[in-house]
Amino acid sequence: xxxxxxxxxxxxxxxxxxxxxAVSCIPGIESITMDMKDKKLTVVGDVxxxxxxxxxxxxxxxxxxxxxxxxxxxxxxxxxKKSEDNKKLEEDIMKAQELLIKHCYNYPYMRYPIxxxxxxxxxxxxx
Numbered sequence: 001x002x003x004x005x006x007x008x009x010x011x012x013x014x015x016x017x018x019x020x021x022a023v024s025c026i027p028g029i030e031s032i033t034m035d036m037k038d039k040k041l042t043v044v045g046d047v048x049x050x051x052x053x054x055x056x057x058x059x060x061x062x063x064x065x066x067x068x069x070x071x072x073x074x075x076x077x078x079x080x081k082k083s084e085d086n087k088k089l090e091e092d093i094m095k096a097q098e099l100l101i102k103h104c105y106n107y108p109y110m111r112y113p114i115x116x117x118x119x120x121x122x123x124x125x126x127x
């Protein structure tokens with residue numbers, strides 16, 4: 001995930017919308033923000049900076065100010081506390097999965113019942 005900061009020559013909201021629309025069609029973009037005061041466009045996502053700048057240079061004067069990794073939110077490694085009910089439920093699920101696996105792997109193919117017309121006189125026969 002990269003963070004790309006661009007300086008654009010944008011004067012009003014109509015041009016801002018046009019720039020954001022041009023960039024938003026590129027696949028891999030997570031977020032787009034525009035600071036009208038500093039005339040900076042910030043793009044975050046898995047995207048090629050050259051592709052973004054080439055899209056914008058069709059309509060605006062654009063310069064790359066910085067390209068770097070985006071800060072990812074810190075992940076907390078606090079495991080959830082499990083009560084005895086949850087542990088018992090997980091054990092039951094594991095037992096059921098083991099039985100299912102044993103049952104499925106004992107039969108390498110599915111067995112379908114085959115009925116003949118003689119066995120079922122009410123069956124429909126197409127000839």
